[in-house]
Amino acid sequence: MTAHVDAGAPVRRLLAASWAVTGFQLGRLLTWPRLAMAAVGAVFPAAVMLAVRRAAHGPLPPDLAVVTLYALIPEAICMLGLLVTMCPAVADELERGTWPHVATRPRGRRALLLGSWLAAVIWTGTVAIVATLLALTVVDVGRPVVVGCVFVALTALSCAGRGALFALPAVILPKRALVASVGLALVGECLAGTIPAVVNQGTVSLRLRSLLVHWLGWRDKVPAEMQLFIDPQPPAVHLAAVAILVTVLLTAAVVILERRQFPPGDEL
Amino acid sequence: MISLDHATKLYGTVIGVNDVTVDMAVGMHGLVGPNGAGKTTFLGLVTGQLRPTLGRVRVFGEAPFGNPRVLRRIGYCPVADLLDRTTTPLHWVTYLVRLAGFGGREAATRAERALDRMGLAAAARRPLFTLSKGMRQRAKLAGAIAHDPDLLVLDEPFNGLDPIGRHELVEFVRSWSSSRSLIVASHLLHEVESLDAGLAVILGGRLVASGTAAEIRGLIDTLPGEVRVRCAEPRRFAELACRLEGVAGVRVSDDLVVVTTRRPVAFVEEATTLAFESGVRLREIAAADRSLEGVFGHLVRLHRGAVT
Structure with a gap:
Protein backbone atom coordinates (compact mmCIF):
# COMPACT_ATOMS: atom_id res chain seq x y z
CA MET A 1 0.00 0.00 0.00
CA THR A 2 1.11 3.54 -0.68
CA ALA A 3 2.05 6.11 1.94
CA HIS A 4 -0.29 9.06 1.76
CA VAL A 5 0.57 12.57 2.67
CA ASP A 6 -2.63 13.87 4.17
CA ALA A 7 -3.02 11.41 6.99
CA GLY A 8 -2.56 14.25 9.48
CA ALA A 9 -3.38 17.94 9.66
CA PRO A 10 -6.67 17.73 7.77
CA VAL A 11 -7.43 21.41 8.28
CA ARG A 12 -4.08 22.44 6.85
CA ARG A 13 -4.63 20.11 3.90
CA LEU A 14 -8.11 21.51 3.36
CA LEU A 15 -6.78 25.04 3.33
CA ALA A 16 -4.00 24.07 0.93
CA ALA A 17 -6.51 22.33 -1.37
CA SER A 18 -8.87 25.32 -1.17
CA TRP A 19 -6.01 27.63 -2.07
CA ALA A 20 -5.22 25.39 -5.04
CA VAL A 21 -8.84 25.71 -6.17
CA THR A 22 -8.66 29.50 -5.74
CA GLY A 23 -5.60 29.70 -7.96
CA PHE A 24 -7.17 27.41 -10.54
CA GLN A 25 -10.46 29.33 -10.60
CA LEU A 26 -8.67 32.67 -10.91
CA GLY A 27 -6.72 31.19 -13.82
CA ARG A 28 -10.01 30.24 -15.46
CA LEU A 29 -11.22 33.82 -15.05
CA LEU A 30 -8.18 35.19 -16.87
CA THR A 31 -9.75 35.13 -20.32
CA TRP A 32 -10.26 38.08 -22.64
CA PRO A 33 -14.08 38.09 -22.33
CA ARG A 34 -13.88 37.94 -18.52
CA LEU A 35 -11.20 40.62 -18.40
CA ALA A 36 -13.29 42.82 -20.69
CA MET A 37 -16.30 42.32 -18.43
CA ALA A 38 -14.20 43.18 -15.40
CA ALA A 39 -12.90 46.31 -17.12
CA VAL A 40 -16.46 47.41 -17.88
CA GLY A 41 -17.37 46.82 -14.24
CA ALA A 42 -14.38 48.82 -13.04
CA VAL A 43 -15.12 51.79 -15.32
CA PHE A 44 -18.90 51.74 -14.88
CA PRO A 45 -19.21 53.71 -11.58
CA ALA A 46 -16.86 56.44 -12.77
CA ALA A 47 -18.76 56.67 -16.06
CA VAL A 48 -22.08 56.92 -14.22
CA MET A 49 -20.74 59.65 -11.94
CA LEU A 50 -19.46 61.61 -14.94
CA ALA A 51 -22.82 61.24 -16.64
CA VAL A 52 -24.62 62.42 -13.50
CA ARG A 53 -22.31 65.42 -13.19
CA ARG A 54 -22.99 66.30 -16.81
CA ALA A 55 -26.76 65.91 -16.37
CA ALA A 56 -26.71 67.96 -13.16
CA HIS A 57 -24.53 70.66 -14.80
CA GLY A 58 -22.04 70.40 -11.97
CA PRO A 59 -20.61 68.08 -9.33
CA LEU A 60 -22.87 66.39 -6.82
CA PRO A 61 -22.59 67.39 -3.16
CA PRO A 62 -19.83 65.18 -1.62
CA ASP A 63 -22.15 63.24 0.71
CA LEU A 64 -24.61 62.52 -2.09
CA ALA A 65 -21.71 61.45 -4.28
CA VAL A 66 -20.57 59.02 -1.57
CA VAL A 67 -24.07 57.55 -1.23
CA THR A 68 -24.30 57.15 -5.00
CA LEU A 69 -20.92 55.47 -5.12
CA TYR A 70 -21.97 53.21 -2.25
CA ALA A 71 -25.01 52.10 -4.25
CA LEU A 72 -22.87 51.55 -7.31
CA ILE A 73 -19.80 49.79 -5.87
CA PRO A 74 -20.28 47.74 -2.66
CA GLU A 75 -23.88 47.08 -3.66
CA ALA A 76 -24.27 46.86 -7.46
CA ILE A 77 -20.76 46.01 -8.72
CA CYS A 78 -20.10 43.50 -5.94
CA MET A 79 -23.48 41.83 -6.41
CA LEU A 80 -23.07 41.56 -10.18
CA GLY A 81 -19.49 40.38 -9.92
CA LEU A 82 -20.40 37.69 -7.43
CA LEU A 83 -23.37 36.59 -9.50
CA VAL A 84 -21.10 35.75 -12.42
CA THR A 85 -18.23 34.29 -10.39
CA MET A 86 -19.81 32.50 -7.43
CA CYS A 87 -23.06 31.18 -8.89
CA PRO A 88 -21.46 28.82 -11.44
CA ALA A 89 -19.11 27.28 -8.85
CA VAL A 90 -20.66 23.83 -9.16
CA ALA A 91 -22.50 24.17 -12.50
CA ASP A 92 -19.21 24.95 -14.27
CA GLU A 93 -17.66 21.75 -12.97
CA LEU A 94 -20.64 19.73 -14.19
CA GLU A 95 -20.60 21.38 -17.60
CA ARG A 96 -16.85 21.05 -18.07
CA GLY A 97 -16.88 17.39 -17.04
CA THR A 98 -14.53 18.09 -14.15
CA TRP A 99 -16.96 17.36 -11.31
CA PRO A 100 -16.10 13.62 -11.04
CA HIS A 101 -12.41 14.51 -10.84
CA VAL A 102 -13.03 16.92 -7.98
CA ALA A 103 -15.66 14.86 -6.16
CA THR A 104 -13.37 11.83 -5.99
CA ARG A 105 -10.56 13.75 -4.27
CA PRO A 106 -10.38 13.68 -0.48
CA ARG A 107 -12.15 16.84 0.71
CA GLY A 108 -12.44 17.88 -2.94
CA ARG A 109 -16.01 19.07 -2.60
CA ARG A 110 -15.43 21.42 0.31
CA ALA A 111 -12.15 22.63 -1.19
CA LEU A 112 -14.03 23.40 -4.40
CA LEU A 113 -16.61 25.47 -2.58
CA LEU A 114 -14.25 27.34 -0.28
CA GLY A 115 -11.72 27.89 -3.05
CA SER A 116 -14.36 29.12 -5.48
CA TRP A 117 -15.74 31.47 -2.84
CA LEU A 118 -12.29 32.91 -2.18
CA ALA A 119 -11.64 33.28 -5.91
CA ALA A 120 -14.97 35.07 -6.35
CA VAL A 121 -14.17 37.39 -3.44
CA ILE A 122 -10.66 38.18 -4.76
CA TRP A 123 -11.82 38.73 -8.36
CA THR A 124 -14.89 40.81 -7.54
CA GLY A 125 -13.13 42.65 -4.74
CA THR A 126 -10.30 43.63 -7.08
CA VAL A 127 -12.75 44.92 -9.68
CA ALA A 128 -14.67 46.87 -7.02
CA ILE A 129 -11.52 48.39 -5.54
CA VAL A 130 -10.28 49.46 -8.98
CA ALA A 131 -13.76 50.90 -9.60
CA THR A 132 -13.49 52.83 -6.34
CA LEU A 133 -10.10 54.25 -7.24
CA LEU A 134 -11.27 55.28 -10.70
CA ALA A 135 -14.46 56.82 -9.34
CA LEU A 136 -12.56 58.80 -6.71
CA THR A 137 -10.45 60.38 -9.43
CA VAL A 138 -13.51 61.88 -11.12
CA VAL A 139 -15.78 62.58 -8.13
CA ASP A 140 -15.36 65.07 -5.31
CA VAL A 141 -16.16 63.20 -2.10
CA GLY A 142 -14.53 65.62 0.30
CA ARG A 143 -12.18 63.16 2.03
CA PRO A 144 -11.03 60.79 -0.74
CA VAL A 145 -8.55 58.82 1.39
CA VAL A 146 -11.07 58.16 4.17
CA VAL A 147 -13.85 57.33 1.71
CA GLY A 148 -11.47 55.11 -0.26
CA CYS A 149 -10.47 53.15 2.87
CA VAL A 150 -14.10 52.81 3.97
CA PHE A 151 -15.09 51.56 0.52
CA VAL A 152 -12.27 49.01 0.46
CA ALA A 153 -13.48 47.65 3.80
CA LEU A 154 -17.14 47.67 2.71
CA THR A 155 -16.20 45.99 -0.56
CA ALA A 156 -14.38 43.22 1.30
CA LEU A 157 -17.35 42.67 3.61
CA SER A 158 -19.84 42.83 0.75
CA CYS A 159 -17.90 40.29 -1.32
CA ALA A 160 -17.39 37.92 1.60
CA GLY A 161 -21.02 38.11 2.74
CA ARG A 162 -22.75 38.04 -0.62
CA GLY A 163 -20.34 35.40 -1.93
CA ALA A 164 -21.31 33.14 0.97
CA LEU A 165 -24.98 33.95 0.35
CA PHE A 166 -24.74 32.98 -3.34
CA ALA A 167 -22.91 29.78 -2.40
CA LEU A 168 -26.23 28.34 -1.27
CA PRO A 169 -28.02 28.51 -4.65
CA ALA A 170 -24.76 27.39 -6.27
CA VAL A 171 -24.91 24.08 -4.39
CA ILE A 172 -28.67 23.64 -4.08
CA LEU A 173 -29.67 24.55 -7.64
CA PRO A 174 -26.43 24.47 -9.64
CA LYS A 175 -28.09 24.75 -13.03
CA ARG A 176 -30.37 27.60 -11.98
CA ALA A 177 -28.02 29.22 -9.53
CA LEU A 178 -27.96 32.56 -11.34
CA VAL A 179 -31.74 32.97 -11.37
CA ALA A 180 -32.02 31.79 -7.78
CA SER A 181 -29.25 34.13 -6.67
CA VAL A 182 -30.87 37.14 -8.35
CA GLY A 183 -34.07 36.29 -6.51
CA LEU A 184 -32.15 35.86 -3.28
CA ALA A 185 -30.38 39.18 -3.79
CA LEU A 186 -33.63 41.01 -4.48
CA VAL A 187 -35.68 39.41 -1.72
CA GLY A 188 -33.03 38.52 0.83
CA GLU A 189 -30.82 41.56 0.57
CA CYS A 190 -32.64 44.44 -1.12
CA LEU A 191 -36.12 43.85 0.32
CA ALA A 192 -35.47 42.17 3.67
CA GLY A 193 -32.47 44.42 4.29
CA THR A 194 -34.66 47.50 4.23
CA ILE A 195 -37.43 46.17 6.42
CA PRO A 196 -36.94 47.77 9.83
CA ALA A 197 -37.55 44.58 11.79
CA VAL A 198 -35.67 41.56 13.11
CA VAL A 199 -35.49 40.12 9.59
CA ASN A 200 -32.98 42.73 8.44
CA GLN A 201 -30.52 41.71 11.16
CA GLY A 202 -29.56 38.71 9.07
CA THR A 203 -28.69 40.72 5.98
CA VAL A 204 -25.34 42.02 4.81
CA SER A 205 -26.85 45.23 3.44
CA LEU A 206 -27.95 46.44 6.90
CA ARG A 207 -24.41 45.88 8.22
CA LEU A 208 -22.82 47.69 5.29
CA ARG A 209 -25.12 50.72 5.55
CA SER A 210 -24.60 50.92 9.29
CA LEU A 211 -20.82 50.70 8.94
CA LEU A 212 -20.82 53.35 6.20
CA VAL A 213 -22.76 55.72 8.44
CA HIS A 214 -20.56 54.98 11.44
CA TRP A 215 -17.17 55.15 9.74
CA LEU A 216 -17.97 58.39 7.91
CA GLY A 217 -19.38 59.96 11.09
CA TRP A 218 -22.82 60.52 9.59
CA ARG A 219 -24.76 59.35 12.62
CA ASP A 220 -26.09 62.83 13.33
CA LYS A 221 -26.55 63.74 9.68
CA VAL A 222 -28.95 60.90 8.91
CA PRO A 223 -32.55 62.13 8.88
CA ALA A 224 -34.78 60.67 11.60
CA GLU A 225 -36.91 58.68 9.15
CA MET A 226 -33.75 57.11 7.65
CA GLN A 227 -32.49 56.02 11.07
CA LEU A 228 -34.83 53.05 10.74
CA PHE A 229 -32.63 51.64 8.00
CA ILE A 230 -29.44 51.55 9.98
CA ASP A 231 -28.37 49.78 13.14
CA PRO A 232 -26.74 52.05 15.75
CA GLN A 233 -24.59 49.30 17.29
CA PRO A 234 -20.79 49.70 17.23
CA PRO A 235 -18.78 48.55 14.16
CA ALA A 236 -17.40 45.49 15.99
CA VAL A 237 -20.94 44.12 16.25
CA HIS A 238 -21.51 44.54 12.52
CA LEU A 239 -18.15 42.99 11.67
CA ALA A 240 -18.90 40.05 13.94
CA ALA A 241 -22.38 39.71 12.41
CA VAL A 242 -20.92 39.52 8.88
CA ALA A 243 -18.30 37.02 10.06
CA ILE A 244 -20.98 34.84 11.65
CA LEU A 245 -23.18 35.12 8.57
CA VAL A 246 -20.30 34.10 6.29
CA THR A 247 -19.39 31.18 8.55
CA VAL A 248 -22.96 29.92 8.82
CA LEU A 249 -23.72 30.27 5.11
CA LEU A 250 -20.47 28.65 3.96
CA THR A 251 -20.83 25.84 6.48
CA ALA A 252 -24.38 25.19 5.29
CA ALA A 253 -23.25 25.24 1.66
CA VAL A 254 -20.36 22.85 2.40
CA VAL A 255 -22.66 20.46 4.27
CA ILE A 256 -25.14 20.47 1.38
CA LEU A 257 -22.43 19.99 -1.26
CA GLU A 258 -20.89 17.13 0.70
CA ARG A 259 -24.23 15.35 0.44
CA ARG A 260 -25.06 16.23 -3.16
CA GLN A 261 -25.14 13.43 -5.68
CA PHE A 262 -25.20 14.17 -9.38
CA PRO A 263 -26.36 11.33 -11.64
CA PRO A 264 -24.02 10.68 -14.57
CA GLY A 265 -26.53 12.38 -16.89
CA ASP A 266 -26.19 15.65 -14.99
CA GLU A 267 -22.63 16.01 -16.17
CA LEU A 268 -22.32 17.82 -19.49
CA MET B 1 -11.25 -4.68 -1.47
CA ALA B 213 -13.19 -15.11 -18.63
CA ALA B 214 -13.18 -18.93 -18.65
CA GLU B 215 -16.07 -19.09 -16.19
CA ILE B 216 -18.11 -16.69 -18.25
CA ARG B 217 -17.22 -18.62 -21.36
CA GLY B 218 -18.66 -21.69 -19.61
CA LEU B 219 -22.02 -19.96 -19.70
CA ILE B 220 -22.25 -20.91 -23.35
CA ASP B 221 -23.03 -24.47 -22.42
CA THR B 222 -25.85 -23.45 -20.13
CA LEU B 223 -27.43 -20.84 -22.36
CA PRO B 224 -29.53 -21.69 -25.41
CA GLY B 225 -27.73 -21.08 -28.64
CA GLU B 226 -28.18 -21.50 -32.34
CA VAL B 227 -26.46 -23.98 -34.57
CA ARG B 228 -26.58 -23.32 -38.29
CA VAL B 229 -26.34 -26.27 -40.62
CA ARG B 230 -26.14 -26.29 -44.43
CA CYS B 231 -26.84 -29.58 -46.13
CA ALA B 232 -28.34 -31.15 -49.26
CA GLU B 233 -31.37 -32.59 -47.43
CA PRO B 234 -32.37 -29.93 -44.92
CA ARG B 235 -35.81 -31.37 -44.08
CA ARG B 236 -34.37 -34.78 -43.38
CA PHE B 237 -31.65 -33.28 -41.20
CA ALA B 238 -34.28 -31.25 -39.33
CA GLU B 239 -36.16 -34.44 -38.60
CA LEU B 240 -32.96 -36.04 -37.26
CA ALA B 241 -32.08 -32.98 -35.21
CA CYS B 242 -35.42 -33.08 -33.39
CA ARG B 243 -34.46 -36.45 -31.91
CA LEU B 244 -31.45 -35.03 -30.13
CA GLU B 245 -31.55 -33.99 -26.48
CA GLY B 246 -31.88 -30.29 -25.64
CA VAL B 247 -33.26 -29.17 -29.00
CA ALA B 248 -35.84 -26.43 -28.47
CA GLY B 249 -36.66 -25.53 -32.03
CA VAL B 250 -35.77 -26.07 -35.68
CA ARG B 251 -36.23 -23.72 -38.64
CA VAL B 252 -35.67 -24.71 -42.24
CA SER B 253 -35.03 -22.29 -45.06
CA ASP B 254 -33.69 -23.44 -48.45
CA ASP B 255 -30.57 -25.44 -47.65
CA LEU B 256 -30.18 -23.92 -44.18
CA VAL B 257 -31.33 -25.51 -40.93
CA VAL B 258 -31.18 -23.36 -37.79
CA VAL B 259 -31.41 -25.40 -34.61
CA THR B 260 -32.00 -23.79 -31.23
CA THR B 261 -30.59 -25.94 -28.48
CA ARG B 262 -29.59 -25.69 -24.87
CA ARG B 263 -26.53 -27.86 -25.61
CA PRO B 264 -25.03 -26.25 -28.71
CA VAL B 265 -21.55 -27.67 -28.24
CA ALA B 266 -22.76 -31.22 -27.63
CA PHE B 267 -25.31 -30.86 -30.42
CA VAL B 268 -22.64 -30.23 -33.03
CA GLU B 269 -20.85 -33.43 -32.13
CA GLU B 270 -24.01 -35.56 -31.87
CA ALA B 271 -25.63 -34.11 -35.01
CA THR B 272 -22.50 -34.71 -37.07
CA THR B 273 -22.36 -38.35 -35.99
CA LEU B 274 -26.08 -38.87 -36.53
CA ALA B 275 -25.98 -37.27 -39.99
CA PHE B 276 -23.02 -39.43 -41.00
CA GLU B 277 -24.76 -42.60 -39.79
CA SER B 278 -27.97 -41.59 -41.59
CA GLY B 279 -26.22 -40.73 -44.82
CA VAL B 280 -27.07 -37.05 -44.73
CA ARG B 281 -24.19 -35.06 -46.15
CA LEU B 282 -23.45 -31.87 -44.26
CA ARG B 283 -21.79 -28.99 -46.09
CA GLU B 284 -21.34 -26.72 -43.10
CA ILE B 285 -22.13 -26.78 -39.41
CA ALA B 286 -21.42 -23.78 -37.16
CA ALA B 287 -21.93 -23.92 -33.42
CA ALA B 288 -22.99 -21.03 -31.26
CA ASP B 289 -20.55 -18.16 -31.04
CA ARG B 290 -18.10 -19.26 -28.36
CA SER B 291 -16.42 -15.93 -27.88
CA LEU B 292 -17.22 -13.81 -24.86
CA GLU B 293 -18.81 -11.41 -27.30
CA GLY B 294 -21.26 -14.19 -28.09
CA VAL B 295 -22.15 -14.70 -24.44
CA PHE B 296 -22.41 -11.00 -23.93
CA GLY B 297 -24.68 -10.62 -26.94
CA HIS B 298 -26.84 -13.46 -25.72
CA LEU B 299 -27.11 -11.99 -22.24
CA VAL B 300 -28.12 -8.67 -23.75
CA ARG B 301 -30.82 -10.34 -25.86
CA LEU B 302 -31.93 -12.36 -22.86
CA HIS B 303 -32.20 -9.23 -20.77
CA ARG B 304 -34.20 -7.46 -23.45
CA GLY B 305 -36.57 -10.40 -23.73
CA ALA B 306 -35.54 -11.20 -27.27
CA VAL B 307 -34.77 -14.81 -26.31
CA THR B 308 -35.92 -17.06 -23.50
Missing part, protein backbone atom coordinates in the same frame (compact mmCIF):
# COMPACT_ATOMS: atom_id res chain seq x y z
CA ILE B 2 -14.67 -3.77 -2.90
CA SER B 3 -17.89 -5.16 -1.56
CA LEU B 4 -21.41 -4.33 -2.66
CA ASP B 5 -24.13 -5.93 -0.60
CA HIS B 6 -27.55 -5.70 -2.25
CA ALA B 7 -26.63 -2.22 -3.40
CA THR B 8 -29.35 -0.34 -5.26
CA LYS B 9 -29.12 3.17 -6.62
CA LEU B 10 -32.27 4.97 -7.67
CA TYR B 11 -32.46 8.31 -9.45
CA GLY B 12 -36.04 9.16 -8.56
CA THR B 13 -37.94 6.35 -10.26
CA VAL B 14 -35.09 5.40 -12.57
CA ILE B 15 -32.92 2.49 -11.50
CA GLY B 16 -29.20 3.00 -11.90
CA VAL B 17 -27.97 -0.12 -10.15
CA ASN B 18 -30.36 -2.83 -9.05
CA ASP B 19 -29.67 -5.07 -6.06
CA VAL B 20 -26.04 -5.77 -6.87
CA THR B 21 -24.07 -8.06 -4.61
CA VAL B 22 -20.46 -8.59 -5.53
CA ASP B 23 -17.04 -8.90 -3.90
CA MET B 24 -13.99 -7.79 -5.82
CA ALA B 25 -10.66 -8.85 -4.40
CA VAL B 26 -7.38 -7.01 -4.93
CA GLY B 27 -6.45 -7.30 -8.61
CA MET B 28 -7.77 -6.37 -12.02
CA HIS B 29 -11.48 -6.39 -12.80
CA GLY B 30 -13.42 -5.66 -15.94
CA LEU B 31 -16.95 -4.30 -15.85
CA VAL B 32 -18.75 -4.78 -19.12
CA GLY B 33 -22.19 -3.89 -20.31
CA PRO B 34 -23.92 -1.93 -23.06
CA ASN B 35 -24.50 1.81 -22.85
CA GLY B 36 -26.94 2.67 -20.09
CA ALA B 37 -26.38 -0.64 -18.30
CA GLY B 38 -25.34 1.04 -15.05
CA LYS B 39 -21.56 0.86 -15.30
CA THR B 40 -20.96 4.52 -14.50
CA THR B 41 -23.42 4.37 -11.62
CA PHE B 42 -21.60 1.29 -10.31
CA LEU B 43 -18.32 3.18 -10.51
CA GLY B 44 -19.96 6.23 -8.94
CA LEU B 45 -20.86 4.10 -5.93
CA VAL B 46 -17.36 2.66 -5.70
CA THR B 47 -15.61 6.01 -6.07
CA GLY B 48 -17.74 7.75 -3.46
CA GLN B 49 -19.62 10.07 -5.80
CA LEU B 50 -22.92 8.36 -5.13
CA ARG B 51 -24.47 6.82 -2.04
CA PRO B 52 -26.55 3.64 -2.41
CA THR B 53 -30.29 4.14 -1.97
CA LEU B 54 -30.49 0.65 -0.52
CA GLY B 55 -27.84 -1.81 0.52
CA ARG B 56 -24.23 -1.26 1.38
CA VAL B 57 -21.02 -0.36 -0.43
CA ARG B 58 -17.60 -0.88 1.11
CA VAL B 59 -14.23 -0.03 -0.40
CA PHE B 60 -11.12 -0.87 1.61
CA GLY B 61 -13.53 -1.83 4.38
CA GLU B 62 -15.26 1.56 4.62
CA ALA B 63 -18.17 3.39 3.03
CA PRO B 64 -16.57 5.50 0.29
CA PHE B 65 -19.12 8.33 0.03
CA GLY B 66 -17.49 11.50 1.38
CA ASN B 67 -14.78 9.47 3.09
CA PRO B 68 -11.34 11.08 2.63
CA ARG B 69 -9.54 7.96 3.93
CA VAL B 70 -11.00 5.92 1.07
CA LEU B 71 -10.92 8.65 -1.57
CA ARG B 72 -7.23 9.32 -1.14
CA ARG B 73 -6.58 5.72 -2.15
CA ILE B 74 -8.68 5.90 -5.33
CA GLY B 75 -7.73 7.28 -8.72
CA TYR B 76 -10.69 7.81 -11.04
CA CYS B 77 -10.70 8.48 -14.75
CA PRO B 78 -14.30 9.32 -15.71
CA VAL B 79 -15.87 8.78 -19.10
CA ALA B 80 -16.70 12.45 -19.70
CA ASP B 81 -14.26 14.35 -21.87
CA LEU B 82 -12.32 17.22 -20.35
CA LEU B 83 -14.00 20.39 -21.55
CA ASP B 84 -11.87 22.71 -19.43
CA ARG B 85 -9.88 23.36 -22.54
CA THR B 86 -7.98 26.55 -21.79
CA THR B 87 -5.87 24.84 -19.16
CA THR B 88 -2.86 22.65 -19.95
CA PRO B 89 -2.41 18.98 -19.02
CA LEU B 90 0.40 19.90 -16.62
CA HIS B 91 -1.68 22.59 -14.94
CA TRP B 92 -4.71 20.29 -14.74
CA VAL B 93 -2.89 17.28 -13.33
CA THR B 94 -0.94 19.43 -10.86
CA TYR B 95 -4.26 20.87 -9.68
CA LEU B 96 -5.70 17.39 -9.16
CA VAL B 97 -2.65 16.23 -7.24
CA ARG B 98 -2.87 19.30 -5.01
CA LEU B 99 -6.52 18.47 -4.38
CA ALA B 100 -5.36 15.03 -3.32
CA GLY B 101 -3.41 16.68 -0.51
CA PHE B 102 0.08 17.25 -1.90
CA GLY B 103 2.06 20.47 -1.74
CA GLY B 104 2.62 22.61 -4.85
CA ARG B 105 6.16 21.52 -5.73
CA GLU B 106 5.54 17.86 -5.01
CA ALA B 107 2.31 18.05 -7.02
CA ALA B 108 4.10 19.52 -10.04
CA THR B 109 6.78 16.81 -9.90
CA ARG B 110 4.19 14.06 -9.67
CA ALA B 111 2.15 15.59 -12.48
CA GLU B 112 5.18 15.72 -14.79
CA ARG B 113 6.03 12.12 -13.94
CA ALA B 114 2.47 10.93 -14.60
CA LEU B 115 2.24 12.81 -17.91
CA ASP B 116 5.56 11.36 -18.93
CA ARG B 117 4.33 7.89 -18.08
CA MET B 118 1.26 8.45 -20.25
CA GLY B 119 3.45 9.66 -23.13
CA LEU B 120 2.22 13.22 -22.90
CA ALA B 121 5.39 14.96 -21.74
CA ALA B 122 5.86 16.81 -25.03
CA ALA B 123 2.31 18.18 -24.96
CA ALA B 124 2.18 18.87 -21.23
CA ARG B 125 2.21 22.64 -21.65
CA ARG B 126 -0.18 22.89 -24.59
CA PRO B 127 -3.75 24.05 -23.97
CA LEU B 128 -6.16 21.14 -23.81
CA PHE B 129 -8.21 22.52 -26.70
CA THR B 130 -5.24 22.01 -29.03
CA LEU B 131 -4.96 18.32 -28.12
CA SER B 132 -6.68 15.40 -29.79
CA LYS B 133 -9.33 13.45 -27.92
CA GLY B 134 -6.86 10.64 -27.38
CA MET B 135 -4.34 13.04 -25.85
CA ARG B 136 -6.99 14.49 -23.56
CA GLN B 137 -7.83 10.92 -22.57
CA ARG B 138 -4.19 10.41 -21.63
CA ALA B 139 -4.27 13.65 -19.62
CA LYS B 140 -7.27 12.29 -17.71
CA LEU B 141 -5.44 9.05 -17.06
CA ALA B 142 -2.38 10.95 -15.84
CA GLY B 143 -4.64 12.84 -13.43
CA ALA B 144 -5.97 9.54 -12.11
CA ILE B 145 -2.58 7.98 -11.40
CA ALA B 146 -0.46 10.97 -10.40
CA HIS B 147 -1.24 10.73 -6.68
CA ASP B 148 -0.29 7.03 -6.61
CA PRO B 149 -3.65 5.47 -5.71
CA ASP B 150 -4.08 1.89 -4.55
CA LEU B 151 -7.17 1.44 -6.70
CA LEU B 152 -7.44 2.83 -10.20
CA VAL B 153 -10.93 3.09 -11.68
CA LEU B 154 -11.18 3.69 -15.42
CA ASP B 155 -14.51 4.38 -17.11
CA GLU B 156 -14.35 3.66 -20.85
CA PRO B 157 -10.60 4.39 -20.96
CA PHE B 158 -10.21 3.30 -24.59
CA ASN B 159 -12.49 6.06 -25.90
CA GLY B 160 -10.73 8.20 -28.45
CA LEU B 161 -7.52 6.18 -28.49
CA ASP B 162 -6.01 5.01 -31.76
CA PRO B 163 -4.81 1.38 -32.08
CA ILE B 164 -1.32 2.26 -30.87
CA GLY B 165 -2.79 4.20 -27.96
CA ARG B 166 -5.00 1.24 -27.10
CA HIS B 167 -2.07 -1.12 -27.16
CA GLU B 168 -0.06 1.22 -24.93
CA LEU B 169 -2.97 1.54 -22.55
CA VAL B 170 -3.34 -2.23 -22.33
CA GLU B 171 0.36 -2.49 -21.54
CA PHE B 172 0.08 0.25 -18.94
CA VAL B 173 -2.96 -1.36 -17.32
CA ARG B 174 -1.18 -4.71 -17.12
CA SER B 175 1.89 -3.17 -15.53
CA TRP B 176 -0.28 -1.20 -13.12
CA SER B 177 -2.32 -4.19 -12.03
CA SER B 178 0.78 -6.23 -11.28
CA SER B 179 1.12 -4.28 -8.05
CA ARG B 180 -2.19 -2.44 -7.54
CA SER B 181 -5.88 -2.90 -8.11
CA LEU B 182 -7.86 -1.73 -11.06
CA ILE B 183 -11.39 -1.66 -12.43
CA VAL B 184 -11.95 -1.04 -16.12
CA ALA B 185 -15.47 -0.39 -17.37
CA SER B 186 -16.23 -0.70 -21.05
CA HIS B 187 -19.11 -1.46 -23.36
CA LEU B 188 -16.68 -3.27 -25.66
CA LEU B 189 -16.11 -6.72 -24.30
CA HIS B 190 -13.07 -7.57 -26.40
CA GLU B 191 -11.21 -4.58 -24.93
CA VAL B 192 -11.71 -5.83 -21.41
CA GLU B 193 -11.13 -9.43 -22.45
CA SER B 194 -7.72 -8.44 -23.79
CA LEU B 195 -6.71 -7.33 -20.29
CA ASP B 196 -7.14 -10.82 -18.80
CA ALA B 197 -9.17 -9.32 -15.99
CA GLY B 198 -11.87 -10.85 -13.85
CA LEU B 199 -15.16 -9.95 -15.47
CA ALA B 200 -18.48 -8.67 -14.25
CA VAL B 201 -21.29 -8.26 -16.76
CA ILE B 202 -23.87 -5.63 -15.93
CA LEU B 203 -27.18 -5.18 -17.74
CA GLY B 204 -30.12 -3.00 -16.82
CA GLY B 205 -28.45 -2.17 -13.53
CA ARG B 206 -28.15 -5.84 -12.60
CA LEU B 207 -25.03 -7.88 -12.34
CA VAL B 208 -25.91 -10.80 -14.58
CA ALA B 209 -22.62 -12.67 -14.59
CA SER B 210 -19.24 -12.49 -12.92
CA GLY B 211 -16.11 -14.56 -12.79
CA THR B 212 -13.05 -15.22 -14.86
